Amino acid sequence: MEQTKERLYPISSLYLLKGIAAFLVVACHTPMGSLGRNLEPIKIIAVPLFFLISGYMIYREGSNKGDLDEIKSRLYKSFIKIIRLVLITNLFYYFWLFPKNGNVIHSFSQLLECILLGNQFTGHLWYLTAFAEALMMFYFLFFIFKTDRFMFFLPPLIITNLLIGRYGFLSGEFIDNLNLYNLICYALPYLSIGYLIKKYERSILSKSYYTWLILLFTLLSYVEFYGLASILGENKEGVFFFSTPLLVSIFITFLKNKTFGQGLRITRWGEIHSGNVYYFHMAIATVVSVLMNKIGLIALYQELGSVFVFFSSIAFSAFLLFVQSKIRIKPLLS
Numbered sequence: 656m657e658q659t660k661e662r663l664y665p666i667s668s669l670y671l672l673k674g675i676a677a678f679l680v681v682a683c684h685t686p687m688g689s690l691g692r693n694l695e696p697i698k699i700i701a702v703p704l705f706f707l708i709s710g711y712m713i714y715r716e717g718s719n720k721g722d723l724d725e726i727k728s729r730l731y732k733s734f735i736k737i738i739r740l741v742l743i744t745n746l747f748y749y750f751w752l753f754p755k756n757g758n759v760i761h762s763f764s765q766l767l768e769c770i771l772l773g774n775q776f777t778g779h780l781w782y783l784t785a786f787a788e789a790l791m792m793f794y795f796l797f798f799i800f801k802t803d804r805f806m807f808f809l810p811p812l813i814i815t816n817l818l819i820g821r822y823g824f825l826s827g828e829f830i831d832n833l834n835l836y837n838l839i840c841y842a843l844p845y846l847s848i849g850y851l852i853k854k855y856e857r858s859i860l861s862k863s864y865y866t867w868l869i870l871l872f873t874l875l876s877y878v879e880f881y882g883l884a885s886i887l888g889e890n891k892e893g894v895f896f897f898s899t900p901l902l903v904s905i906f907i908t909f910l911k912n913k914t915f916g917q918g919l920r921i922t923r924w925g926e927i928h929s930g931n932v933y934y935f936h937m938a939i940a941t942v943v944s945v946l947m948n949k950i951g952l953i954a955l956y957q958e959l960g961s962v963f964v965f966f967s968s969i970a971f972s973a974f975l976l977f978v979q980s981k982i983r984i985k986p987l988l989s
Contacts, residue, residue, distance in 0.1 A: 667918075673929040676705055676929065704906070712853075714854050741784060813899055860911050868904040872904055939967045
């Protein structure tokens with residue numbers, strides 16, 4: 656039994672993080688009453704957390720040619736998987752929105768723009784496009800430089816996120832090209848941070864103060880959140896200044912406790928369903944909100960919509976995997 660658990664949860668704490676991140680993504684797009692706004696500094700780290708975990712998984716210990724070839728192989732396989740997801744999810748939302756929007760693709764160039772430039776039918780799928788573009792860039796950078804040293808130059812791109820996002824009022828510049836913004840300000844820096852954490856994991860995990868850093872950076876994130884709200888009247892898009900150190904502290908704390916969450920249902924959900932929850936929760940939210948409105952529970956939806964949509968998305972993902980197992984095909988989505 657212990658061997659089975661080890662196989663299912665090699666780093667169960669990261670699957671737990673994926674489960675939590677999946678719920679936070681849902682919470683970003685569905686109502687949670689007054690609690691929703693107050694969770695903004697926590698919700699904002701959800702997608703960067705997915706990038707961080709993916710970057711961590713890319714690295715392979717060592718620096719010889721064989722190890723770099725293995726990393727490039729992982730990048731290539733991940734790229735193919737993500738492109739497949741981009742095609743499938745966009746096709747799903749094309750038909751999902753067809754009754755309302757009709758045919759919105761009138762030329763081959765529009766189709767390419769949708770797939771390659773991140774102009775999807777629903778905004779939340781930007782993650783997949785940015786991920787695919789970053790993987791492609793990493794592959795060619797490894798091919799050109801024959802080393803991973805370029806990774807050290809990517810985390811500072813988070814500064815760009817701040818200057819055209821939350822703190823755009825200081826630079827006078829705001830988000831213009833969303834596709835470029837998502838690639839440069841999210842995918843590249845957070846994937847590279849995850850990669851570097853894995854590379855220097857032994858040294859990083861030897862420190863014992865990360866729990867205290869979580870408390871410190873959570874407090875500072877809320878001070879920043881309410882401070883910006885009082886100055887600007889509203890918060891702009893993008894991460895907060897203290898979001899990244901908070902995210903990294905949480906990630907490392909969970910890494911230090913790799914068996915944390917083992918056996919919990921949300922850990923299992925994080926392993927199996929987190930991807931499908933991310934891809935399909937917007938469609939599920941539409942169904943749940945309409946149904947709850949019809950039965951007179953729209954007020955409850957406004958307070959706990961995120962919870963209803965999250966569990967409904969888990970159920971939908973389980974249904975998808977069940978169907979795929981019955982027709983004996985390799986899971987297309989996970």
